[in-house]
Amino acid sequence: xxxxxxxxxxxxxxxxxxxxxxxxxxxxxxxxxxxxxxxxxxxxxxxxxxxxxxxxxxxxxxxxxxxxxxxxxxxxxxxxxxxxxxxxxxxxxxxxxxxxxxxxxxxxxxxxxxxxxxxxxxxxxxxxxxxxxxxxxxxxxxxxxxxxxxxxxxxxxxxxxxxxxxxxxxxxxxxxxxxxxxxxxxxxxxxxxxxxxxxxxxxxxxxxxxxxxxxxxxxxxxxxxxxxxxxxxxxxxxxxxxxxxxxxxxxxxxxxxxxxxxxxxxxxxxxxxxxxxxxxxxxxxxxxxxxxxxxxxxxxxxxxxxxx
Amino acid sequence: xxxxxxxxxxxxxxxxxxxxxxxxxxxxxxxxxxxxxxxxxxxxxxxxxxxxxxxxxxxxxxxxxxxxxxxxxxxxxxxxxxxxxxxxxxxxxxxxxxxxxxxxxxxxxxxxxxxxxxxxxxxxxxxxxxxxxxxxxxxxxxxxxxxxxxxxxxxxxxxxxxxxxxxxxxxxxxxxxxxxxxxxxxxxxxxxxxxxxxxxxxxxxxxxxxxxxxxxxxxxxxxxxxxxxxxxxxxxxxxxxxxxxxxxxxxxxxxxxxxxxxxxxxxxxxxxxxxxxxxxxxxxxxxxxxxxxxxxxxxxxxxxxxxxxxxxxxxxxxxxxxxxxxxxxxxxxxxxxxxxxxxxxxxxxxxxxxxxxxxxxxxxxx
Ligand SMILES: [Zn+2]
Numbered sequence: 001x002x003x004x005x006x007x008x009x010x011x012x013x014x015x016x017x018x019x020x021x022x023x024x025x026x027x028x029x030x031x032x033x034x035x036x037x038x039x040x041x042x043x044x045x046x047x048x049x050x051x052x053x054x055x056x057x058x059x060x061x062x063x064x065x066x067x068x069x070x071x072x073x074x075x076x077x078x079x080x081x082x083x084x085x086x087x088x089x090x091x092x093x094x095x096x097x098x099x100x101x102x103x104x105x106x107x108x109x110x111x112x113x114x115x116x117x118x119x120x121x122x123x124x125x126x127x128x129x130x131x132x133x134x135x136x137x138x139x140x141x142x143x144x145x146x147x148x149x150x151x152x153x154x155x156x157x158x159x160x161x162x163x164x165x166x167x168x169x170x171x172x173x174x175x176x177x178x179x180x181x182x183x184x185x186x187x188x189x190x191x192x193x194x195x196x197x198x199x200x201x202x203x204x205x206x207x208x209x210x211x212x213x214x215x216x217x218x219x220x221x222x223x224x225x226x227x228x229x230x231x232x233x234x235x236x237x238x239x240x241x242x243x244x245x246x247x248x249x250x251x252x253x254x255x256x257x258x259x260x261x262x263x264x265x266x267x268x269x270x271x272x273x274x275x276x277x278x279x280x281x282x283x284x285x286x287x288x289x290x291x292x293x294x295x296x297x298x299x300x301x302x303x304x305x306x307x308x
Numbered sequence: 309x310x311x312x313x314x315x316x317x318x319x320x321x322x323x324x325x326x327x328x329x330x331x332x333x334x335x336x337x338x339x340x341x342x343x344x345x346x347x348x349x350x351x352x353x354x355x356x357x358x359x360x361x362x363x364x365x366x367x368x369x370x371x372x373x374x375x376x377x378x379x380x381x382x383x384x385x386x387x388x389x390x391x392x393x394x395x396x397x398x399x400x401x402x403x404x405x406x407x408x409x410x411x412x413x414x415x416x417x418x419x420x421x422x423x424x425x426x427x428x429x430x431x432x433x434x435x436x437x438x439x440x441x442x443x444x445x446x447x448x449x450x451x452x453x454x455x456x457x458x459x460x461x462x463x464x465x466x467x468x469x470x471x472x473x474x475x476x477x478x479x480x481x482x483x484x485x486x487x488x489x490x491x492x493x494x495x496x497x498x499x500x501x502x503x504x505x506x507x508x509x510x511x512x513x514x515x516x517x518x519x520x521x522x523x524x525x526x527x528x529x530x531x532x533x534x535x536x537x538x539x540x541x542x543x544x545x546x547x548x549x550x551x552x553x554x555x556x557x558x559x560x561x562x563x564x565x566x567x568x569x570x571x572x573x574x575x576x577x578x579x580x581x582x583x584x585x586x587x588x589x590x591x592x593x594x595x596x597x598x599x600x601x602x603x604x605x606x607x608x609x610x611x612x613x614x615x616x617x618x619x620x621x622x623x624x625x626x627x628x629x630x631x632x633x634x635x636x637x638x639x640x641x642x643x644x645x646x647x648x649x650x651x652x653x654x655x656x657x658x659x660x661x662x663x664x665x666x667x668x669x670x671x672x673x674x
Contacts, residue, residue, distance in 0.1 A: 025401070025410070028414075029401070029405075029414070029417070032414060032417045032418050032421055033417045033420075033421060034421045034424065034425070037402075037417075040401065040402040043402075044401070047363060051363055051365050052365075058330070059365075061362065061363050061370065061380075062363070063362060063363070063372075066402055086543075089542075089543050130378060130380075131328070132323055132328035132329075132330060133323025133324070133325050133328065133378035133379065133380045134323075134325075134327075134328045134378055135377070135378060182328065280328070282327065282328040282329045282330075283327055283328075283329060284327075285327060285328035286326060286327050286328075287325055287326055287327075287377055287378050288377075292377075
């Protein structure tokens, strides 16, 4: 890595040997607990990654716990997965039509929960992230966002998928505008205008999908503001391709063990390409008054929507 | 009292959780309580008991305080000896593991996981007998109903079938044995004591003894409650695998195919051998049936239902040998039914004007 002449507001200080010590023990503990340790494993990894990430003069602090993630998972398992599986099983016994109906209702539920979970994941992470003793959060529980998500995602796909960039930007903006850090609300003005051309090209020539994906991420983050701070994301298409190729080589070269480094590599990638401009007034940055939910991103975990 | 000899590399910074301003402070301890001294200001009093561990890095340890959101005390450098016993314990792997130590905790996890796996895998065996017969019966009725009108029925045929069943089981009222008008060399046991002998099996049988052996085997599945075990295993699998099986008919199909596992098949075979011996029916016919199965799979046959029967049942030659071994040359075997009765079963489907035929039944449609 080369030092830029002008230092970025975000600095990553981690090293992969330290991360490996955490990740390998996590892997072993997860295996011998039949997967149950993974909630605590995730927490340990986040504690490390957050603590190695500096913003201006101070590192972040992750205060989420494995127990919270575990409770989130249990809630989803008992409220949704297990009852639905039982219902589906007995429906298949009665007749295929009943099973089909249960299946479709289940899919609609999943659709709703994916939207809800995408919002809840952000809210949970912000409410567990401290910087200078101040955290983020939101009082919006996101139940309405789950509905908006269903509607806008569907609208985005209807005209041959053409409105997809519009739906993605709208939903991103909506999610962030519900969130705050300290006393300040996030503002998000990502516009599909700047990515729509590339999106059309990806219909004609498939590799433009990658260009679109890279642009989309830049557009989304470039549109974010927090009080006097503006954010930017600098990863180009080639940066992304490089990241993915090395990911694949690492995973193949280590016969899969390298998978445990992927969270580290991607976090590092995001932080190295994340920029912030503007100023922070420490006196005016007071504690968030938002409610803290008691459980973690169990929804997202259960539906495996994948993290950024 | 107040900080005795403090290492010059030791420093304390503090966030009060109200604003983001960082404060350089010194800790003034008074017994279990302390103040934080910042230039002219004094924060506190606080109590060590209300502090909790938040995070640590190579150089720093951070603590939080009871109900004050964002309150942080971050210690850098070597912590003074006098302060150490007052501070709360740190956390590494999670509080349970930290208490036990990584090694001991790992051993405990392995033991618990092994126990969970054993209980989980044997659950169908010990759960099945707990489920009341009435539940199993109504499940069976919902499942199959009248099997789309494919049960063959003539008074003579039914009487002969009942006689055969009576000779093989002391409690035939629990059982519902039917000949099903589907040309398939197979027989199945379903929930609620339902046993279906398919027409293909009846027509290809060289003697009634052969059918008796297969019926004895299926009765074995019922009496050992393999059917419910199979259903429970399937249910458990669909739960573990998330239950969202794409194939709507698939769950039932595999539950109903006689894939009860090799141990269950052996149990059903020994049940069959035992009841046949008690009924004075020769096992040689059944032995012939399995030899026939073995021959047919050796040739490259195009009878697909054959292979499906084979794949779930122990090797046919092995099974044939088991039936052969149970043959007692000194015993006075009698045919399972008279030839008139056997004829009535064989012609039951032909002589039933109402019976529907063939596949096309919902349950077996994929
Ligand atoms: Zn069997």
